[in-house]
Amino acid sequence: MIMKNYIWTLPTRLFHWLLAISFTAAYILGELDEFKNLHFAFGAFVGTIIFFRVLFGFFGPKHSRFSDFPIGFKNQVEFVKAFFANSKVYVGHNPLASLVMISIFIIGIACSLSGFLFYATENNVLSLNLGEDFLGEMHEILATLFLILVIFHLAGIFLDLIFHPKNGIFQSIFTGYKNVEAQKVELNSFQKFFSVLWLVVPFMFFYLAFGLQITNHDSENSKSDKTEQHEGGDDD
Numbered sequence: 001m002i003m004k005n006y007i008w009t010l011p012t013r014l015f016h017w018l019l020a021i022s023f024t025a026a027y028i029l030g031e032l033d034e035f036k037n038l039h040f041a042f043g044a045f046v047g048t049i050i051f052f053r054v055l056f057g058f059f060g061p062k063h064s065r066f067s068d069f070p071i072g073f074k075n076q077v078e079f080v081k082a083f084f085a086n087s088k089v090y091v092g093h094n095p096l097a098s099l100v101m102i103s104i105f106i107i108g109i110a111c112s113l114s115g116f117l118f119y120a121t122e123n124n125v126l127s128l129n130l131g132e133d134f135l136g137e138m139h140e141i142l143a144t145l146f147l148i149l150v151i152f153h154l155a156g157i158f159l160d161l162i163f164h165p166k167n168g169i170f171q172s173i174f175t176g177y178k179n180v181e182a183q184k185v186e187l188n189s190f191q192k193f194f195s196v197l198w199l200v201v202p203f204m205f206f207y208l209a210f211g212l213q214i215t216n217h218d219s220e221n222s223k224s225d226k227t228e229q230h231e232g233g234d235d236d
């Protein structure tokens with residue numbers, strides 16, 4: 001009989017749910033003019049929490065390390081063949097999930113950074129030669145790619161739940177346990193110390209980004225247009 005084994009430690013699970021909440025909030029608030037600073041705050045949170053996760057990929061516990069991400073072409077073929085036969089169980093991320101995770105890390109950081117650069121050029125904090133329109137477009141494209149990756153991720157989890165319900169992958173991001181043969185994962189003191197920074201620093205960036213000043217009110221086109229029209233109406 002296969003035992004339950006502890007795979008995802010508390011910092012990984014907290015990271016996961018904080019990322020899921022902050023990405024969803026940043027995405028929705030990006031569309032709403034009234035909540036710009038809250039959008040910056042959640043967006044900065046996403047970028048920072050992913051940045052720390054990337055570092056964890058080099059010195060975190062075994063299954064969080066990039067060296068445990070089987071992303072090679074051969075691994076992908078093997079994964080697809082074994083998927084329907086349920087003949088191979090992956091302790092960490094499976095090959096396709098590993099690709100999606102790495103893409104989420106890269107696109108997530110790029111999206112957050114492009115958002116900041118967009119804000120900075122729009123509000124004359126930095127003078128970059130990239131142009132506001134280009135940065136705005138890039139930011140929107142990266143946000144859409146991020147959303148597509150999340151949809152892939154959710155589809156993967158759903159398919160896994162249908163085809164391999166006994167492996168316990170779905171529950172693992174809540175409880176930390178999967179039904180796989182593996183060595184129990186434990187964090188060393190340095191990883192514990194790092195995890196505290198990982199979960200505290202993003203809140204500091206949230207706070208800092210919330211305080212960003214919006215000086216270029218031209219960017220709030222729709223709002224100011226409406227106001228001008230209204231003022232014009234009064235003068236007549």
Ligand code: HEM
Pocket residue numbers: 012015016019020021023024053064092093094097101104150153154157169170171172173
């Ligand atoms: C915006 C929403 C979400 C994002 C951005 C997201 C992102 C991620 C990331 C980056 C990981 C890798 C964690 C790591 O290696 O440290 C992961 C793993 C995981 N996520 Fe999500 N997630 C989201 C929503 C969800 C939801 C709603 C569920 C299901 C309830 C879910 C279930 C899982 C599971 C089960 C794993 C572990 C997969 C495995 O063992 O290979 N995620 N997710």
Ligand code: HEM
Pocket residue numbers: 023026027028030031033039040041042043044046047108111112113114115116117118119122139140143146209219220
């Ligand atoms: C990964 C995190 C982020 C996501 C998912 C995200 C998503 C979005 C989305 C969906 C939009 C609306 C695009 C459109 O349809 O026009 C948007 C707009 C915008 N975002 Fe972000 N964003 C993130 C991070 C940031 C950050 C960190 C900043 C700045 C500090 C930022 C600044 C902006 C600005 C200035 C706009 C244009 C708002 C406007 O003028 O109406 N974003 N973002």
